[in-house]
Amino acid sequence: MNQLQKAIAKAHRNDRTAKILITACGVCMALVPILIGLFLFYRGTDTFTLFHHSLTEFLFSGEWNPGDTAEGGGKVGAAMFITGSLAVCLLSLILTLPFSMAAAIFMTEIATPKARRLLQPAIELFTGIPSVVYGFVGLTVLIPFLKSIFPMPFSFSLLAAGIVLAIMIFPTITTMSADALAAVPKSWREASYGLGATRWETIAHVVIPAAKGGIATGIILGLARAMGEALAVAMVIGQMKVFPKSLFLPASTLTTAISADMGGAMEGGEYNAGLWTMALLLFLLSFAFIFLIHYINDLSTLKGEKK
Amino acid sequence: MNDSHFAAKKRLDSIMTALFRFGAYFAVVLLIAFVGYVMGEGCRYLTGDMLSFSEKGLGNQFFNTLYLVFLSLIFSAIGGIPAGVYLAEYAHKGHLVKWVRMAVETLSSLPSIVVGLFGYLVFIVMTHSEWNMLAGALTVSILMLPLLTSVTEDALRTLPESYRLSSYGLGASKWQTVLHVLLPAAFPRIMTGLIMAAGRGFGEAAALMFTAGMSTDIHWDDWDLSSPSCPLNPLRPSETLTLHIWALRTEALEANANEQAAACSAILMILVVSFSLIARYMSYRIDKKMGGN
Numbered sequence: 001m002n003q004l005q006k007a008i009a010k011a012h013r014n015d016r017t018a019k020i021l022i023t024a025c026g027v028c029m030a031l032v033p034i035l036i037g038l039f040l041f042y043r044g045t046d047t048f049t050l051f052h053h054s055l056t057e058f059l060f061s062g063e064w065n066p067g068d069t070a071e072g073g074g075k076v077g078a079a080m081f082i083t084g085s086l087a088v089c090l091l092s093l094i095l096t097l098p099f100s101m102a103a104a105i106f107m108t109e110i111a112t113p114k115a116r117r118l119l120q121p122a123i124e125l126f127t128g129i130p131s132v133v134y135g136f137v138g139l140t141v142l143i144p145f146l147k148s149i150f151p152m153p154f155s156f157s158l159l160a161a162g163i164v165l166a167i168m169i170f171p172t173i174t175t176m177s178a179d180a181l182a183a184v185p186k187s188w189r190e191a192s193y194g195l196g197a198t199r200w201e202t203i204a205h206v207v208i209p210a211a212k213g214g215i216a217t218g219i220i221l222g223l224a225r226a227m228g229e230a231l232a233v234a235m236v237i238g239q240m241k242v243f244p245k246s247l248f249l250p251a252s253t254l255t256t257a258i259s260a261d262m263g264g265a266m267e268g269g270e271y272n273a274g275l276w277t278m279a280l281l282l283f284l285l286s287f288a289f290i291f292l293i294h295y296i297n298d299l300s301t302l303k304g305e306k307k
Numbered sequence: 308m309n310d311s312h313f314a315a316k317k318r319l320d321s322i323m324t325a326l327f328r329f330g331a332y333f334a335v336v337l338l339i340a341f342v343g344y345v346m347g348e349g350c351r352y353l354t355g356d357m358l359s360f361s362e363k364g365l366g367n368q369f370f371n372t373l374y375l376v377f378l379s380l381i382f383s384a385i386g387g388i389p390a391g392v393y394l395a396e397y398a399h400k401g402h403l404v405k406w407v408r409m410a411v412e413t414l415s416s417l418p419s420i421v422v423g424l425f426g427y428l429v430f431i432v433m434t435h436s437e438w439n440m441l442a443g444a445l446t447v448s449i450l451m452l453p454l455l456t457s458v459t460e461d462a463l464r465t466l467p468e469s470y471r472l473s474s475y476g477l478g479a480s481k482w483q484t485v486l487h488v489l490l491p492a493a494f495p496r497i498m499t500g501l502i503m504a505a506g507r508g509f510g511e512a513a514a515l516m517f518t519a520g521m522s523t524d525i526h527w528d529d530w531d532l533s534s535p536s537c538p539l540n541p542l543r544p545s546e547t548l549t550l551h552i553w554a555l556r557t558e559a560l561e562a563n564a565n566e567q568a569a570a571c572s573a574i575l576m577i578l579v580v581s582f583s584l585i586a587r588y589m590s591y592r593i594d595k596k597m598g599g600n
Contacts, residue, residue, distance in 0.1 A: 011480045018482035019397060025386060026393030027403070029456060030410040032449060036417070036425045043428065102330020110327055119335070121587060126338055128579045130510025132552040133345060140565070141554055167341070170334060196347060196365045198320035221416070229419020231515040231553055255513075257422050262424070262517060267432065279424045286416050290409075 004150060014281060037283060044280030046273035047076055058277060059209055064241055072156045072270035078254070078278055080243045084158075084252040087244040089226045091162030093219070096170045100218075103170075104177035109203055126171040135235035138164040143236060143287035152248045157237025160249040164232050176221060180214020213300025217293050224289040230255035230283060310564020342576065352566040360527060363563070365571060367525045370538060371440065371545040372578075375519065376508035378444035380501055380539060383451035388497065390452070391459025396485055415453035421447050423514035430518060438520025440545035446518045447511050450506040458500025462493035465597070499589045506582035509575060512549035520544030521554050548575050 001009075047053050051072035061077025103123070107116045142163060143155045150159075184207050192202040208215070238250025239260055258275050265272040316365040360366030390407070396403040426446030431438065441507075466489055474484040523546040525537040535543045546554065548571045555571075 010485060015480040015482040018485070021361045022389050022393045022397050025389035026398065026407050026477070029386065029390035029393075029452065030403075030407040032452065033413040033417070036422065039425055039428055040421070048385055062369065099330050099334045102327045106327045106331035110324060111331075119331075122335075125580060125583055128506050128510060128583050129550050130512065130575050130579060132512045132556075133510075133575055136552055136556060136568050137341060137345060137573050140348075140569075165393045166580065167337070170338075174334075198316050200320040200323040201316070203323075211556070224416055224418075226422065228419040231516075231549075235504075235553075250356070258420060259513065259516060262427075265523045279421055282418055282421050286418060286421070290412060290416055293329070 025074045031289060037287075040276065040280045043273070043276035045277070047270075047277040051076070051270050051273060055202075056236050058274075062243060064250050064275045066270040068266050068269050069095055070266075070269045074270055076270065076274040076277070078257075078274065078281075080241065081252050081254045081257045081278060082242045082281070084237075084251040085227060085255070087158060087251070088165060088237070088253055089162050089223055090170060091158065092105070092165035092226050095166035096173060096222070097219070100113075100170055100173040100177060100222075101215075103174045104181055104215075105203060105207075107174075107178045108181040109199065109207065114179075120175060124169045124175050127175070131168065132235070133228055134164050134168050135232035138232065138236040141232050142156075150248055154238055154240075156236055156240075156250045156251050157248050158237060158244050159253045161237040161253075162247075164236055165226045165229060168229065168232060169226050171221040173218045174288055177211070177215045178219025180211040182219065183214065184210045204291040217298045219297070220289050220293050226284055227285055227289075228255065230259045234259050254282055258282075314474065322497050336413055338376070342515075344493040345569075345572050345576050346440055348569045349571075352570045353573060358568050360525070363553070365548065365567065365574065367523045368546055368548045368551045368571070369574065370525070371519075372509060372547040372549075374539075375440055375444050375447065375515075375545060375547055376439070376505050378381035379447035379508055380505055382445055382448035383504065383598070384501065386448070387452045387455030388459045388490060390456045392463065392490075394456065394490070395459040397461035403449070411453045411456050411524070414449070415457075417450075418513070419446060419450055420513040420516075421510060423517055423586050425449070426514060438518065438544045439542045440442075440519055443515045443519025443547075444541065446514045446580065447508050448515060451508060454504050454507070455500055459493070459497055462496035462500070463489055464495070466492050475547070495589065495593050499586045499593070502582050502586040502589070506579050506586065508534055509578045509582070512547075512548060512553055515547060516553070519547060519550065543600060 003223060048055065049060060051066075053076045058076055058078055060079050061075065062079045063075035063077040064080060065074070065075045067074040077092065103119075105120050111119065143157075146152065146157065146160055146163075147155050172252060188206055189202055192206045197205070233253055235258040237253065237256055239252050239256050240250035241252050241257075242249070244251035244255050258278055261271065262275050265275060357364055358366060358369075360370070390411075394404065394407060398407070423446055425441055426449065430436070430442035430445055434442075436442070470488055470492060471484055474488045479487070522542070522544050524536050525538045527538060529537045530539070531537055532540050534540060537543070552568045552571045552575075555568045
């Protein structure tokens with residue numbers, strides 16, 4: 001074999017090896033979330049199989065008193081953490097939505113293109129700011145401020161957590177919504193103006209309905225972020241293991257319970273198992289959010305294609 | 308009647324415009340105040356003492372943060388870049404690709420505390436080890452994987468088809484094309500992705516709580532890699548800046564906890580914002596260059 005043939009044979013060999021290795025990397029990538037799911041499932045189902053609690057008890061009972069031993073025998077009702085998470089998420093969404101929508105509409109419909117080019121990157125910058133920094137500012141500024149206006153028995157409260165989360169998810173929802181609004185064809189707006197509509201009428205009846213799939217995706221992404229946020233919430237919510245009864249009282253969420261107690265709970269104990277079940281629930285919730293986004297995208301692309 | 312109808316329409320229009328303007332301005336002012344507060348408060352305490360590599364200073368945590376992000380970038384580049392190459396160049400349309408894409412999307416939306424627990428289970432509990440930096444870096448690299456994969460895929464997809472065709476025309480194999488033509492051409496964009504990933508890595512905390520540990524003990528004259536206090540030993544507990552804020556604000560063992568937390572926040576903010584500005588500037592330059600062709 002001469003040198004050229006050798007080189008060609010080598011190139012072919014390398015080509016085949018590279019193909020196998022790269023495909024393997026792709027497959028490994030796909031295995032990571034499955035592995036995460038499997039491990040969480042393996043640990044999270046201990047509550048039900050090893051300690052014989054029912055799913056209804058876990059989801060709907062408010063009695064959280066698991067034994068920190070391998071024998072178990074306590075109560076594993078995570079309802080107050082679940083309602084705490086839901087309450088904080090909804091609160092932050094309600095607080096942030098008017099401002100996100102106003103900012104997104106302002107950027108795409110009212111501000112000059114130059115102002116938009118400046119505003120959007122500036123808002124996107126905020127998605128990267130570490131959550132502990134939000135928590136720190138919440139702790140040092142927001143909590144004393146809230147305490148000075150509202151009569152609160154403790155300084156920590158559900159409201160503070162809601163506001164911190166609202167500020168955290170504002171950039172996500174705003175940029176996604178602005179992208180969705182900007183993607184609406186200009187001719188649709190011009191057609192609306194041509195029919196004599198004012199800018200507000202155009203926004204309300206043409207632009208927002210056309211962009212609602214993208215806006216909904218942004219809202220769900222924001223909710224997912226709020227649901228999974230741990231430390232910023234834990235710093236301001238007070239972590240009291242009670243149902244969220246009032247805006248001005250401390251509460252707990254799934255993530256704060258995990259971050260507070262996982263380090264101290266005995267490995268293999270009932271307490272530990274209960275926390276893993278909560279982690280499994282968080283995993284399943286974020287999965288549900290993705291399916292929801294896909295569902296909405298499918299709906300809105302179908303409509304878009306019909307035009 | 309018509310006149311008043313138009314007047315009402317116009318009035319509503321200007322009221323709504325004013326409302327949107329107010330909402331947007333309010334939000335922007337709030338965000339600026341937020342940054343201003345963190346920077347102002349932090350810079351007040353950023354003294355030489357605070358930046359020192361001692362018990363009282365933040366030097367060790369700062370070093371841990373950089374080292375941990377550096378390690379996790381290496382791990383996620385090893386996994387994520389080939390996965391992106393697979394999606395862009397090797398994958399055929401089919402179930403496998405759909406599956407990989409779904410995985411990328413799932414990973415990018417998993418709460419970091421869930422990934423942190425997975426890391427804790429696999430890298431700490433199952434290996435029977437103490438909290439260490441390697442476990443933290445591996446966990447953070449899982450969080451960076453989806454970003455790097457999709458950036459690599461996009462970078463390769465935006466390359467003109469003629470690059471591939473001319474390489475094949477010269478007799479190159481697919482792998483030679485990928486390695487010698489496509490990856491070098493896509494390198495600036497992939498680099499941008501790495502910088503973005505680093506920016507996110509700096510801010511990671513929940514994933515590190517149960518993996519990297521909440522303490523740090525570095526002796527700067529100890530360069531024996533196997534010793535637990537050697538700065539470069541990745542198998543030592545390593546508290547990062549984010550974890551330090553968390554520990555300070557929840558445990559507050561130190562007298563100057565508030566000052567330290569403020570300084571940490573400012574350093575983190577500077578790191579994150581400057582990395583994301585660099586990434587932005589780079590992709591702006593690339594787009595300009597590509598658009599100019």
